[in-house]
Amino acid sequence: MPKLNWLFSLFAIAGFSTIALPVSGQALLPYTLNLDSEELEQQGVALIQDAVQLVRFEQYDLALPRAKLATQLAPNLFETWFVLGSLYVQQREFDKGIEVLMKARAIAPEEPGIMFTLGSAYFQKENYDAAVKELETGLKLDPEATEALFDLGNSYLMLKRYSESIAVYERAIAQDEEFWPAINNIGLVKYEQGDISGAIQHWRNSVTIDPEAAEPQLAIAVALYTQGQQQEGLKLGEAALSLDRKYADLEFLKENLWGERLLGDTQRFLATPEIQAVIERFQS
Structure with a gap:
């Protein structure tokens, strides 16, 4: 986040x-140059x-x-x-x-x-x-x-x-309780700990609070794709990147505290022909 x-x-x-x-004790005299x-x-x-x-x-x-x-x-x-x-x-x-x-x-x-x-x-x-x-x-x-x-x-x-x-x-x-960035980042932590289902749940909670938040949507997409739910992951990934194209940049994701495990899975996700086509379409 x-x-x-x-x-x-x-x-x-x-x-x-x-x-x-502060209230001055007296009015300033005309033409006075020396300020106290x-x-x-x-x-x-x-x-x-x-x-x-x-x-x-x-x-x-x-x-x-x-x-x-x-x-x-x-x-x-x-x-x-x-x-x-x-x-x-x-x-x-x-x-x-x-x-x-x-x-x-x-x-x-x-x-x-x-x-x-x-x-x-x-x-x-x-x-x-x-x-x-x-x-x-x-x-x-x-x-x-x-x-x-x-x-x-x-x-x-x-x-x-x-x-x-x-x-x-x-x-x-x-x-x-509406502070979704903290909920989102708990998801980042859980993913690095290997608790993928727990991470997805926190990211879904973040999206419930802010449906326009691109970060948790992309994170969910990557997690689903990695778990074998490829079509759902690709569809959600396209929707997430349409909200904010910056999330297609791995360096940007690193700056937003995405960990090594999630970055590795995201790199593979972004390299898929389907997502590459989405990125090229946005660039054009």
């Missing part, structure tokens, strides 16, 4: 919807609010310079460093993001959103042990954060700590 668009939800966790501009620290901080807060609004519309390139300037104007507010670090992670500048997020954590060591973002950064750097450490720390402060539970489950999955991965995914589902 692809990474979720977690950036704005993390801002919500950190309480950005409640940030208000409170006024500078007000400008920093205003800039970081602008940056968060731009994130809503996925205008990250416009949000980044505002966040940078906000850290200079309001360096004592963890929110400015948090937003800047999160934007660096969004743009895959992980080392910069981690460095900035550490500054945010030094100011607000009990803010779980910072740990969750650090966990995401470490995960994307493939430092899964560090990701687990940060996510577990954040979840002690906010144990009901569904996206963070999902990221923790993914980290355990990549470490092949399968039983722990399933347990964490189930915690995420307990928070939101």
